[in-house]
Amino acid sequence: MELDDHAEDLASDLGVDKEEVKSDLQNLVEYSVPVDEAKQSLRRKYGDGSSGGGAPSSKDIAEITPEDGNVTVTGVVLTSGKRSIRYQGSDHVIVEGRLADETGAIDYTAWEDFGLSAGDTITAGNAGVREWDGEPELNLGESTSLSFEDDSLDIPAAYADEIGGDAQLANLQTGDRAVNVEVAVVECERRTIDGRDGETEILSGVFGDESGRLPFTNWDPAPEIEDGGAVRIENAYVQEFRGVPEVNVSEFSTVTALDREIEVGANSTTMDVGEAVRTGGIYDVELVGNAIAVRDGSGLIQRCPECYRVIQKGQCRTHGDVDGIDDLRVKAILDDGTGAVTVVLDDELTEDVYGGTLDDALEQAREAMDQEVVADTIREHIVGKEYRVRGHLSVDEYGANVDAESFEESADDPEARAAAFLEEVSA
Numbered sequence: 286m287e288l289d290d291h292a293e294d295l296a297s298d299l300g301v302d303k304e305e306v307k308s309d310l311q312n313l314v315e316y317s318v319p320v321d322e323a324k325q326s327l328r329r330k331y332g333d334g335s336s337g338g339g340a341p342s343s344k345d346i347a348e349i350t351p352e353d354g355n356v357t358v359t360g361v362v363l364t365s366g367k368r369s370i371r372y373q374g375s376d377h378v379i380v381e382g383r384l385a386d387e388t389g390a391i392d393y394t395a396w397e398d399f400g401l402s403a404g405d406t407i408t409a410g411n412a413g414v415r416e417w418d419g420e421p422e423l424n425l426g427e428s429t430s431l432s433f434e435d436d437s438l439d440i441p442a443a444y445a446d447e448i449g450g451d452a453q454l455a456n457l458q459t460g461d462r463a464v465n466v467e468v469a470v471v472e473c474e475r476r477t478i479d480g481r482d483g484e485t486e487i488l489s490g491v492f493g494d495e496s497g498r499l500p501f502t503n504w505d506p507a508p509e510i511e512d513g514g515a516v517r518i519e520n521a522y523v524q525e526f527r528g529v530p531e532v533n534v535s536e537f538s539t540v541t542a543l544d545r546e547i548e549v550g551a552n553s554t555t556m557d558v559g560e561a562v563r564t565g566g567i568y569d570v571e572l573v574g575n576a577i578a579v580r581d582g583s584g585l586i587q588r589c590p591e592c593y594r595v596i597q598k599g600q601c602r603t604h605g606d607v608d609g610i611d612d613l614r615v616k617a618i619l620d621d622g623t624g625a626v627t628v629v630l631d632d633e634l635t636e637d638v639y640g641g642t643l644d645d646a647l648e649q650a651r652e653a654m655d656q657e658v659v660a661d662t663i664r665e666h667i668v669g670k671e672y673r674v675r676g677h678l679s680v681d682e683y684g685a686n687v688d689a690e691s692f693e694e695s696a697d698d699p700e701a702r703a704a705a706f707l708e709e710v711s712a
C-alpha cells in the first residue's frame with residue numbers, strides 16, 4: 286500500500302480529514318517510524334478506542350512513575366542536545382533533553398534522531414520509562430512513534446522559561462542536558478588524559494558567571510575557551526565528577542567568543558550543613574559550624590612520592606614500600622546542628638590553625654618522639670570553636686567532605702552560638 290492508501294484507510298476509520306492524517310503519517314515515516322506503528326499512533330492520537338489493545342495509555346507527565354513500562358505523552362520539548370556515548374562497545378549519538386506538559390517535566394533520551402527542537406510540541410507514543418536516580422525518565426527509541434503537533438501546548442511559565450536551555454551556573458545540577466551558558470573562563474589548563482581511545486588532549490578548569498563558579502571539562506579543546514575571556518556555550522551537559530557537578534563541553538557543543546565582560550559572582554552561597562549535604566555536592570559553598578573533632582590522619586602525615594596519597598608506616602596502598610614526603614593536613618568535623626561534614630585543610634591552612642610551619646611540626650614530633658602530638662596541638666586549638674569555611678563540597682558513599690579554600694574562626698559571638706548549637710542538638 287502507498288502512503289496515500291494508508292491515509293485513506295485511517296481517515297475513513299477515524300472519521301477525520303484525510304489530508305491531515307496523511308501529513309501526520311508522512312511526518313512519522315520520515316522519522317523512520319514503521320508505517321504500522323505510525324498508523325497505531327495516529328489511531329491513538331485521533332481517539333480510536335478500538336485499537337487500544339495493549340497500547341500504552343496517555344499520561345500526564347506528573348503521573349509517570351518508574352513503574353510504568355511504556356507511556357504515551359504529549360509535551361513541549363524544553364531542551365534537546367546531541368551527545369556521543371559508548372554503548373555496548375560502539376559509539377552512538379543520542380539526543381537528550383527535557384519535556385514538559387501542564388503538570389510537570391521529565392528528562393528524555395532519544396536513541397534515534399527524531400529531529401526534536403526546543404519549543405516543539407510532540408506526542409511520543411509508546412515511550413519507554415526507566416528509572417534514573419530514583420526519578421522516571423523517558424526512552425524514545427525504535428518502538429516509539431513520534432509526531433509533531435501543530436497546536437503548541439500551554440505549559441507553566443517556569444517551564445516555558447527553560448525552553449532553549451539558557452541557564453546560570455548556580456542553577457545547574459548533575460544530569461542537566463542541552464544547557465546553554467554564558468561564562469568567563471576563570472581557570473583553564475590543557476591536559477593529556479588516558480581516554481577511551483588512547484591518549485587525548487582536553488581542557489579543564491573553572492567557569493564563572495554572575496551566579497557563581499563551576500569546574501568544566503572541554504573534551505574537544507575549543508580555542509575560544511583556551512583563549513580565556515567570555516564565551517557562550519550551547520549544548521553542554523552536567524555530569525558529576527568527584528562528587529561535584531561539572532560542565533561538560535563536547536564535540537557537539539557550540540562555543541562562541543562573547544564581546545562582553547562577565548562579572549564572576551564573588552559570593553558563594555551560605556547554607557546550613559544539612560541542606561548543603563542534601564544537594565549532593567556544590568562547587569562553591571560557605572558553611573558555618575563548630576569544629577567538634579579532629580579526625581585520625583590529621584597533623585603531620587606522609588605522602589607517597591609517586592601518587593601523593595597519604596601513606597601509613599611507609600606503605601603506599603598502590604606503590605608498597607616508599608620513602609614518604611612529610612606534609613601537613615587537617616580533617617576536622619564541622620557540625621552546625623543540622624548536619625556534619627569533614628573539612629579538609631591543605632598544608633597552608635593547617636599551618637594557620639597549628640600556628641607553626643612543617644619544620645616546627647617535625648621538630649615537635651622529634652622532641653616528643655611521636656608525630657601524633659601535632660594533631661593533638663591542632664585539636665587543642667580548634668575543637669569547640671566556631672568556624673566559617675568556604676570550599677568545594679562533595680558527597681559520596683564515604684560521607685560529605687569539604688575541600689577548604691578558606692577556614693576562619695567565626696566572628697559571631699561564640700557563647701551565643703554555642704548556646705544555640707546546644708539547644709538545637711538537644712532538641
Ligand SMILES: [Zn+2]
Nearest residue numbers: 589592601604
Ligand atoms: Zn603511591
